Amino acid sequence: METNEAASQPTPEQARAALADADEVRASVAALSATPWPVWFVVAITAMFVVLPIALGGMLAEPDWLMPRWAWLVTMLATEVLFFALFAVAARNWRARTGVALRLDVLPTWATVAAAVVLPLIVVGAAYAFRDTRQPLWLxxxxxxxxxxSVGFHLWFVRLHGKAS
Amino acid sequence: MSTNAADPMSGFDTTIHAPNRLRICALLDTAGEAEFGVVQEQLGVSASVLSKHVTVLMEAGYVEQRKAVRDTRQRVWLALTRQGREAFRAHQAALRAIVGP
Known part of the structure; x- marks a missing residue:
């Protein structure tokens, strides 16, 4: 058992070694934190990204597009509910498998923030553009x-995980 | 423990500096929270050795634990307290100051 007495102020070499030791542990744990989500969940989140823009476009369409607007609303809400239920299951399984906390700061902040801000703008913008032009290409x-x-982030996690391992 | 921004050496913490405790703090600072068995595996120490170090860190107010079920068995999860995180980061700053530019 290490004692406090043994831990008097270290020399520069000892301090450097201690920092290197801590960095090594950090790198090893970073690999765990970057463990990719299971493929079934990547498929689920990708499917949500397929359904969401189309459902939102259908909800805003005037006149109705393919089916009534209320049906698009139900589709969108059902997709969201299903997605969050699957997310809860996947997160619980991920924690159980890795033994570490789920963190949202594994990827660089600029990438996470950009995705969180830009993607909703694109989805909503495309839905309004579709309403104005009736061109489904926007959706x-x-x-x-x-x-x-979705696929890019997954591959990024796979790469980080493999690199840090 | 008080930390002085003007003097990084004031952050040097003998409780944290013991090698295994430094590694535990580094691990928990990176992971956020980790299961006891994972910490043990990452550090390559026995459960009893880890338990002793965790007890020291808990008594210092640096680490907290909670119990949760994993794989149908009750497991202990460890995390740094706010005080522990600050102490660890101050200690790292002290080590860097010792190493120098």
Missing amino acids: FGAVAVGVAL
Whole structure:
């Protein structure tokens, strides 16, 4: 058992070694924190990014597009409820598998903030553009961005996890 | 423990500096919260050794634990307290000051 007495002020070499030791532990744990989500959840979140822009577009469409607006609203809400239920299950399983807390700051802040701000703007913007132009390409464009983001983030986690391991 | 921004050495903490305790703090600072078995595995120490170090850190008010079920078994999860996080970061700053530029 190490004692406090043994831990008198270290020399620069000892301090450097202690910092290096701490950094090594950090790197090892960072690999755990970057453990990618299971593929089934990546598929679920990607599916949500497919449904959401189209459902929002249908909800805002005037006149109705493919089905009544209330049906699009129900579709969107059901998708959200299902997604959050799956997220709860996936998060619980992830914590149980890794043994560490789920953190939202594994990826660089700029990437997380950009995704959290830009994606909703694109989804909502595409829905309004669709309402004004009746061109579904706007919605499909938003779907493509969402899918690319979902897959890209997953691959980023896979890379971080492999690199840190 | 008081920390003085003008003197990083004031953050040097003998409780944290013991190698395994420094590693525990580094691990918990990075992970946020970690299960006892994971900490043990990462540090490569026995449960009894880890338990002793965790007890020292808990008595200093640096680490807290909570019990939760994992894989149908009750597990202990460890996390740094706010005081522990501040003390660890101050200690790291002190080590960097010792190393110098």
